Structures are given as C-alpha cells and as structure tokens.
Amino acid sequence: MACHFIASVGAAEIRNLKTATLFLLVQSLLLSFIIVAFAEKSQNYTLYWWAALTFITKVVIIPALLWWHIKRTEYIEVKPLVSFVVSFIILSVFLIVFYQMIRTYVGFVAPTVEATIEPARSSLALAFTIFVLGLYVLVVHRDAVKIIIGLHLIENGVHLALVTLVPKLPVTTILGIVSNVVVAAVMLLFLTESIYKAFGSADTMKLSSLKR
Amino acid sequence: MVVTINPMVVSILPFLVFMVPLVFGGLIFALGRLGKMFRHGLALAGISLTLLIAVMMTVRVLNGEVLTWWGNNFYVDGLSTLMELAASVMGAIVVVYSMKYFGAKTEIEEAHPYTSMTTYYGQILLFLGLMNWTCATNNIIMLYVSLEFTTLATVFLVTFHWNKPALEAGYKYLLLVTVGVVFALLGSVLLYSAATPFLPASRVLLLTELGTIATKIPSNIVLLAAAFMVVGFGTKAGLVPFHAWLPDAHAEAPAPVSALLSGIVIKVGAYALARTISVFAPHYGTIPLFIAILCSISMIVGMMMAMVQDDLKRMLAYSSVAQIAYVIEGLGMGTYLGIYGGLMHLVNHTIVKGLLFLAVGAIIYSAGKRRISELAKVKFKMPLTAFAFFVGVFAISGMPPFNGFVSKFTLFLAVGQAKLMWAAIIGIITSLFTLVCFFRAGYKIFWSEKEVHAVGAEAATAAEVPAAMWVGMVLLAVAAIVLGVFPQIMHPLLDSATKCILRILIGG
Numbered sequence: 001m002a003c004h005f006i007a008s009v010g011a012a013e014i015r016n017l018k019t020a021t022l023f024l025l026v027q028s029l030l031l032s033f034i035i036v037a038f039a040e041k042s043q044n045y046t047l048y049w050w051a052a053l054t055f056i057t058k059v060v061i062i063p064a065l066l067w068w069h070i071k072r073t074e075y076i077e078v079k080p081l082v083s084f085v086v087s088f089i090i091l092s093v094f095l096i097v098f099y100q101m102i103r104t105y106v107g108f109v110a111p112t113v114e115a116t117i118e119p120a121r122s123s124l125a126l127a128f129t130i131f132v133l134g135l136y137v138l139v140v141h142r143d144a145v146k147i148i149i150g151l152h153l154i155e156n157g158v159h160l161a162l163v164t165l166v167p168k169l170p171v172t173t174i175l176g177i178v179s180n181v182v183v184a185a186v187m188l189l190f191l192t193e194s195i196y197k198a199f200g201s202a203d204t205m206k207l208s209s210l211k212r
Numbered sequence: 213m214v215v216t217i218n219p220m221v222v223s224i225l226p227f228l229v230f231m232v233p234l235v236f237g238g239l240i241f242a243l244g245r246l247g248k249m250f251r252h253g254l255a256l257a258g259i260s261l262t263l264l265i266a267v268m269m270t271v272r273v274l275n276g277e278v279l280t281w282w283g284n285n286f287y288v289d290g291l292s293t294l295m296e297l298a299a300s301v302m303g304a305i306v307v308v309y310s311m312k313y314f315g316a317k318t319e320i321e322e323a324h325p326y327t328s329m330t331t332y333y334g335q336i337l338l339f340l341g342l343m344n345w346t347c348a349t350n351n352i353i354m355l356y357v358s359l360e361f362t363t364l365a366t367v368f369l370v371t372f373h374w375n376k377p378a379l380e381a382g383y384k385y386l387l388l389v390t391v392g393v394v395f396a397l398l399g400s401v402l403l404y405s406a407a408t409p410f411l412p413a414s415r416v417l418l419l420t421e422l423g424t425i426a427t428k429i430p431s432n433i434v435l436l437a438a439a440f441m442v443v444g445f446g447t448k449a450g451l452v453p454f455h456a457w458l459p460d461a462h463a464e465a466p467a468p469v470s471a472l473l474s475g476i477v478i479k480v481g482a483y484a485l486a487r488t489i490s491v492f493a494p495h496y497g498t499i500p501l502f503i504a505i506l507c508s509i510s511m512i513v514g515m516m517m518a519m520v521q522d523d524l525k526r527m528l529a530y531s532s533v534a535q536i537a538y539v540i541e542g543l544g545m546g547t548y549l550g551i552y553g554g555l556m557h558l559v560n561h562t563i564v565k566g567l568l569f570l571a572v573g574a575i576i577y578s579a580g581k582r583r584i585s586e587l588a589k590v591k592f593k594m595p596l597t598a599f600a601f602f603v604g605v606f607a608i609s610g611m612p613p614f615n616g617f618v619s620k621f622t623l624f625l626a627v628g629q630a631k632l633m634w635a636a637i638i639g640i641i642t643s644l645f646t647l648v649c650f651f652r653a654g655y656k657i658f659w660s661e662k663e664v665h666a667v668g669a670e671a672a673t674a675a676e677v678p679a680a681m682w683v684g685m686v687l688l689a690v691a692a693i694v695l696g697v698f699p700q701i702m703h704p705l706l707d708s709a710t711k712c713i714l715r716i717l718i719g720g
Contacts, residue, residue, distance in 0.1 A: 111406030111433045131398070138391060144383075151391060158398050165405035168413060169353065176357035177397075183364055184390050191371070191383045198376050 008130050008153055009092065017145050021066045024149055028058035031156055034123065035163050041119075042167060049171050054159065057178045062152060062185050069189045070145060073196055091136065099129045115165060123164040131157035144192040148185065155181050223272070223279040226286040229265045229296055230345035233258055233303075237337035244330030252311055255333040259304045262340060266300040269293050274704055280350075284418060287350035290708030294555065295347040295483050297705075298562050302475045303340045305684035306468045307333070309570055312680040313468055313577060332372065336472070339365040346480055351417045352404055355484060356397045359448060362480055363389045366473065370465045381460035388457040389447055396444020396484070399437040403488075406433045422491045423716040434492055438499055441488050442506065449481030449540060452510040455533045459517070462529035467573025470525060474532045475566035479558055482536060486543045486551070490713050493546025503544030504627065504635040510537035511642040519649045524572050524582050527653060528565065531608065534642055535561045541639070542623045545630050546717070552710045553622035559702065560607070560615040560695065567688035568604040571597050574681055575657065578674035588656045591673040598658045600685040605654050607692040609647030615695035 007027035014020040032054045039047035102109060102125040110116045115124055130153055137150030162169065162177075236258025244251040269279060270293045279288040288296075314329060342365050346358040363386065371382035406429035407416050415421050426434075443454065450458035458478070462470045493499045514534030521527040539561065542554025574597040576582050579590045592598065607614035610621070620643060627636040676682065695702060 108432055109402070109436065111402050111429065112409060115405065135391075147387065151387070154391065154394055158394055158401070161398060162401050165401055166408070168408075170417075173351065173353045173357070173417075176354060180357050180360050180364075184360070184386070187364060187367055188383075188386055188390075191367070191379065191386060194371075194374070195379050195383055198379055 008133055008156075009088075009095070017070050017143070018067065020146065020149055021063050021070065024066070024152060025059060025063040027153070028054070028063070028156060031160060032059060034160065038163055038167060044167055046169070046171060047163070047167055050163065050169070050174050053174055053178050057182050058152070058156065058159075061182055065185060065189055066145065066148065069193065073193065087140065091133070095129050095133060098132060099125050102128050111165065120164050123160060127157050127160035127164060129157075130154075130160065133157075144195065148188050148192070151188070152181075152185070219277060220280050221272075221277045222281060224281060225265055225269050225272070226279050226281045226288040226292075226348040229262065229269060229288075230341045230343075230348060232265060233262045233337045233341035233344065236261070237334045237341060240330060240334040240337060244334060245328075248329075251329055251333050255307050255337060258337050259300070259307045259340070262344070263300040263304050266293070266296045266344075270297050270705065273708060284415070284420070285351055285354075286348045287418075287420060288348050289712040290705060290710075291483070291486065291555070291712045292347040294559065294705055294709045295479065296344050298479070298559055299340055299343050299347075299476050302472065302562060302566050303336065305566065305570070305687065306472050307336060309471075309573070309681050309684045310336075310466075310468045312678040313466070313573060331368065335365055335369050336469075339369070339472070339477075343476060343480060347483060350419050352400045352419055352422075352488075353397070353417060355419065355487070356393065356400055356444075359396070359445075359480055359484060360390065360393050362477060363393070363448070366469070366477060369469045370461045370473075372466050372469065373464070377460075378464045381457075381464035385457045385461040388454070392447025392454055393444050395440045395447070399440030399444060400488075402433055402437040402440070403429070406430065406437075419487050420716050422488065426492050426495055426717070431496065434496060435498065438489055438492055438496075439502075441485065442503065445481040445484040445488075446506070446540070447481070449478045449485070449536050450533050451506060451537060451540065452513040452533060455510070455514070458533055459526050459529040462532065463523060463525040467525070467569055467576055470528070471566040471569035471573070474528065474569055475562045478532060478536050479539070479562060482539045482543060482554075482558055485540055486554070486713060487716075490543050490546050490551060491717050493544055494717065500545050500630055500632070504541055504630075504632045507537035507541035507544070508635050508638045510534060511638055515642045515645050515649070519645065522583050522585055524575070524584055524587070524653065525569070527584075527649065528568055528572060531646060531650070532561075532565055534646065535565065535608065538620065538623055538639060541635065542626055545626050547626060547630065548710055548714060549622065549629060550626035551713050552706055553619055553626050555706050555709050556622060556699075556702065557616075557619035559706075560619045560692075563688050563691050563695070564604050564607045564614075564616060567600055567685060567692060568608065570681070570685045570688070571601040571604060574677040574685065575601075575674070577677055577681070584653050584656055588660055590657075592658055593673060594676045596676060596682045596686060598654075600682075600689045601654055601658070603689040603692050605647070605650040607696065609650060610643040611647065613693070613696045615692050615699070617696060618699040 007023050007030060014023055032051045035047055035051040035054060039051060103121060106116050106121050106124060109128060110124060114120060134150045134154030134157060137153060138147055141147055141150060236254055240251060240254045269288055272279060273290055273293045280286060339362060342358055342362045346355060346362060349355055349358055367382050367386045370385055371378045404417060407425045410425050410428050411421055447454035462473050465473060489499060511534045514530050518527045518530035521530060539554050539558045542550045542557060575587065578594060579587060581587055607616040610616040624636040624639055
C-alpha cells in the first residue's frame with residue numbers, strides 16, 4: 001500500500017515525462033497486485049479476470065501508448081504552476097493527512113459495514129487519496145501529457161474503490177469500464193498530438209483562444 | 213396517486229434500437245468511401261430504421277407495456293422511449309440537413325484529411341446508437357459506460373473542422389467530460405455497494421431497484437453519492453460550474469452537430485440524473501434545495517454570458533447552459549409536477565434549441581459569417597429561416613403560445629409548490645432576459661437597416677437555403693407552435709415517463 005502511494009506521487013510529481021510514465025506503470029502494476037491479493041483473500045475468482053484486464057489495459061496498453069507518444073514527439077514537460085520542491089512537500093503532507101482522515105472517519109465514505117474493516121478500510125482511504133491526487137495534477141499541471149497521467153491516476157483511484165467496494169462486479173461490466181478508459185486515452189493522445197502540431201506546444205494554458 | 217404496475221414484456225426492440233444505428237454506423241465506416249450514394253443511402257436507411265423502431269416502442273409503451281431484454285438488463289419504459297424518440301427524430305432531421313449543409317464550399321475546403329463525410333455520418337449513427345443504449349440500459353455501471361461512450365463518439369464531430377479552435381474545443385470537451393463523468397462512476401459505486409446487503413446479487417445493479425433501497429441505506433452515503441452524481445452527470449449536462457467545455461464545443465462544431473449536442477447530448481446527463489437523483493430527492497430535503505441553488509446559478513450565469521456574446525453560436529451555447537438548468541431543476545424536485553415539467557422542458561428544449569442551431573446553420577451557410585455585428589451588414593432574403601429563428605426565439609424565452617411557455621409555467625408551479633419561490637422568480641427573470649438577448653440578435657440580423665460602408669458597394673445578400681435544410685427547420689418550428697397550443701398531444705408519453713420515475717421511487 002505504501003509503495004502504491006509512493007508510485008502515485010511519483011507519477012504525479014516527477015518532471016521527466018518518461019519517468020513519470022514508468023511510475024504510472026508501477027502504480028498500475030501494484031493496483032493489479034492488490035486486486036490479486038483481494039482475490040486470494042476472498043476466494044472470488046472473477047477478481048482474477050479483473051486483475052488480468054487491469055494488467056492488460058493499465059500496465060501494458062496505456063503506458064505503452066504514452067511512452068510511444070512521448071518518444072515520437074520528443075518534447076519536454078511544460079513547467080507546472082507550482083515548483084517541484086514546494087509542490088512535493090505540500091502535496092505529501094496534505095495527502096498523508098487526507099489519508100489518515102479518511103481512514104479514521106471511514107464511516108463517512110464507507111457504504112457498508114464490511115468496508116470499515118481492514119483491509120478494505122485502508123484500501124478505500126487510499127482510493128480516495130489517489131483520486132484527490134489525480135484532481136490536483138489536473139488543476140496544477142499545464143502539460144497535456146501530464147494531464148493524461150493525472151486522469152489515469154483518477155481512474156486508478158476509482159478502480160481501487162470499485163475493487164474494494166463491489167468485488168462481485170460481472171466481467172462484462174468491468175470490460176466496459178476498462179475499454180472506456182483505453183478508448184479515451186487513445187483519443188486524448190491523438191488530440192494532444194494534433195494540438196501539439198497545430199499550436200506548437202502542449203501547454204494547456206495556451207489553449208485559451210476561446211476564453212470568455 | 214395510483215400507480216399501476218405495467219406488465220413487463222420481453223422484446224428484442226430495446227436491443228435493436230441501439231444495435232441498428234451501431235451496425236449502420238459501422239457499415240458507413242466500411243463502405244462510405246465508395247461514394248456519396250453509399251454514405252447518404254446508408255445514413256438515411258439507418259436513421260429511418262431507428263426512427264421506425266423508436267416509434268414502434270413508443271406505441272407499445274403507450275399501450276402500457278414495459279419492454280425488457282436480457283433479464284432486465286435492458287429496460288425500456290416511458291422515460292426511455294421519450295428520450296429515444298426525441299433522439300431519433302432529431303437525428304433524422306440532422307442527417308437530412310447535413311446532406312446539403314456540407315455542400316457549401318467553405319466547409320469542404322476547411323475539412324482535414326482526418327475528418328471526412330464518411331466519418332461524419334458514421335459517428336452520428338454511432339452516437340445515436342450509444343445514446344439509445346444509454347437510455348435502454350438498466351444497469352447503473354453500464355449507464356456510466358455508455359454515457360462516457362456517447363462523449364467519445366461525439367469528440368471527432370466537434371473537431372470536424374480540424375482547425376485550432378475546433379481542436380481546442382474538442383480537447384476540453386473530451387478531458388473535462390471524462391473527468392466529470394468519473395465522479396458519477398464513484399457515486400454509482402458507492403450506491404451500488406450500499407445496496408448490496410439489501411438485494412439479491414442478480415438485481416443489485418439495476419436502476420429500477422434504487423427506489424426499494426432509497427430509505428434503507430445510510431443518509432450520508434446517499435448525500436455523498438448524490439453530490440458525486442450531480443457533479444458527474446452535471447458536467448455532461450453542462451451545469452455551471454462544470455460548464456467550461458460546453459460553449460466551446462457547441463460553438464466550434466458544425467451547426468448540425470451543435471444542434472445534436474445541444475438538443476440531445478446534454479440531455480443524456482439530465483436523463484441520468486432523472487434515473488438516479490429524482491429517486492432520492494423526495495426522501496432528502498437537501499437534494500432539491502442543493503439542485504435549486506445550482507440550477508439558479510446556472511440560469512443566471514448562462515443568461516448573462518449569452519447576453520454579452522457577439523458570436524451567434526456561442527450565444528446559443530450559453531443559453532443551453534441556462535435552459536438545461538430548468539430541466540434539471542424540475543427533475544430534482546422529485547414531485548410529479550416537477551418531473552413532468554422537467555421532462556416537458558427537456559423535449560421542448562430539444563425541439564427549440566435544435567431549431568435555433570439549424571437556423572443559425574442556415575444563416576452561416578448563406579452568409580458565411582456568424583458574428584452578429586458582421587451579420588447586421590448582410591441583407592437577408594431568407595423568409596423561412598427568419599420565421600424559424602423567431603419562432604425559436606419566442607419559444608425559448610417561454611412566450612405564449614409557444615411550447616416553451618407551457619413547460620416553463622409547469623416548472624415554475626412545481627418549484628413554487630416545493631416552497632422555493634425565489635428559484636421560480638430567478639427562472640422567470642432569466643426567461644425575460646433570454647427574450648431580450650435573442651430578440652436583439654434576431655432584430656439586428658433580419659430587420660435592422662443595413663448600412664453600406666464602402667461607397668457604391670451593395671450590402672451582401674444571403675438567399676434562402678435548399679429544401680433539405682429548411683424542411684427540418686420548418687417541421688421543428690411547426691412542432692414548437694403546435695405543442696404550445698395543444699400541449700396535451702405530449703401528455704400520454706410525458707405522463708407515462710413521469711409515472712415510471714415515480715414507480716421506481718416507491719419501489720414498485
């Protein structure tokens with residue numbers, strides 16, 4: 001769990017886009033391990049399907065797409081609004097406090113009694129923390145690729161919440177959710193590349209010709 | 213109130229209504245490049261078949277049946293047919309309209325190799341299929357999945373022109389709506405999980421079961437999930453403060469696509485809210501209040517932003533933000549009158565905003581401009597478009613005898629009944645300012661004296677558009693008047709749709 005947390009912060013904060021992608025890969029890998037661990041514990045075999053689908057989409061396809069995209073366009077990240085050190089410290093402190101708060105007052109977000117018992121409790125707290133981290137990335141970062149990474153952090157957070165809360169989800173539904181994520185990622189990368197070609201930059205702050 | 217239990221009938225229609233457009237969409241992608249005949253023929257065939265199926269379903273639902281398929285996973289009741297019928301009619305009009313609209317030189321020259329008429333018609337049919345799927349599904353997680361797919365299917369319609377503003381609008385649209393809808397997924401997951409202890413596993417995911425558990429699950433979870441869902445589906449619907457994508461996307465898309473976006477796409481968000489939030493609203497007084505506050509802000513912001521626009525399409529887009537707020541306000545009340553008024557305004561706004569966007573498309577087609585200040589210098593000889601535009605103007609501002617009046621009046625009654633008089637007053641003021649804003653634009657374009665700046669130069673003239681374009685507009689304009697004078701025509705379907713929500717609500 002701690003590793004998962006560190007990998008998420010890494011994906012969010014590392015300035016080198018390739019390294020950040022690798023961190024996202026590790027984060028997703030840990031997510032699929034968590035799903036396997038849940039499956040072992042509850043002897044729920046649909047969860048293995050789920051873990052496999054997560055592995056294929058989130059560990060293989062999406063990082064590969066990101067990697068391929070970064071390699072082809074060869075641009076470096078546009079600087080975010082907040083500098084690295086400040087962002088890192090504030091974020092870490094905030095996230096740890098947030099995690100502890102959710103964990104302590106889990107009754108506010110846990111819909112069932114089962115969810116308030118370990119390990120669901122920590123897992124749920126972690127899911128919400130990663131969700132908030134992803135939102136932070138979306139707000140603070142200006143780089144289009146980094147925003148896609150942020151979006152995937154959000155999706156992974158929700159995915160973890162899904163596994164924790166509703167482990168009996170049918171496979172067709174899971175397939176729907178993950179295919180959704182992959183199609184969205186492909187289209188976002190395609191649009192990012194077109195924007196990069198048209199505007200000469202991947203800075204979302206410059207996308208303001210339509211403001212008003 | 214007596215709510216009768218309708219017989220559930222297993223039927224393949226709920227499956228066909230989304231499968232037919234999906235298959236035809238695929239066929240267009242595969243065969244559309246062979247020629248114009250293939251594209252247009254397939255698009256027309258697909259949309260007519262869909263319309264036929266939607267009408268067949270409507271007739272059966274009005275006879276008191278509820279159509280289900282695949283063990284309750286697809287469930288078509290009055291509300292679903294209402295949405296599917298509206299989508300199919302609007303889709304048919306848009307497809308016919310597009311056939312001439314894109315004949316204009318300006319549009320084709322701008323089109324980029326990535327976008328072509330083949331992908332255009334393909335995506336429109338794909339979108340209609342996904343839209344019908346969203347309205348037919350009865351699974352709370354699949355509702356999220358198909359809702360998100362409707363966004364994905366329309367992104368490349370928004371970026372059709374493939375120029376800088378269109379790309380920017382498409383990027384914002386895709387990113388913001390995707391992020392927003394993930395919130396709705398989180399809300400759905402919380403509800404689903406909370407429902408698990410009370411229902412057998414096979415029925416726990418079903419939307420129709422929400423009513424039975426509405427009072428059983430902890431109130432803090434309902435409120436949290438409701439907040440997440442309002443954010444998620446509200447983003448899709450374009451409520452303030454989640455509306456940032458809407459004016460860009462609706463303004464930069466080609467006019468027929470804008471008509472589809474404002475007419476249908478944002479309504480999916482309202483539909484999803486009707487299926488989820490309306491079920492909980494009567495049990496929790498804070499939900500109607502929260503929704504009324506959010507919608508009042510939406511109305512004020514949308515109306516004020518519409519007033520200051522010089523770009524006709526952006527003006528219409530901002531007005532959509534204000535108008536969808538009326539719909540959601542009604543649905544959020546959770547009372548018969550509120551839901552009835554909300555659904556009625558949903559249908560009316562689909563008709564009227566579709567009409568206005570098509571009329572503006574006709575203006576752009578003939579004059580090649582879309583700024584009000586530039587259009588004020590063009591001489592218009594377009595009586596049918598002008599007629600359609602002014603009908604739209606009066607209908608959207610809720611003037612009698614047009615259809616907007618009936619639905620807005622119902623809504624104000626419902627809001628007043630819920631002891632939220634201030635919200636009703638904000639709604640009335642917004643309507644008046646909408647009239648000012650739209651009438652000013654219409655006056656400047658069609659009636660004002662055309663000043664000629666250069667010596668000896670004639671003011672540019674714009675002639676009437678081809679029949680394929682004005683037929684749709686005139687149909688919608690006539691519908692706006694007829695439904696304003698005889699609103700009872702819509703009553704059976706609206707009544708059935710409202711009772712569907714209420715039936716879910718009492719857990720029947």
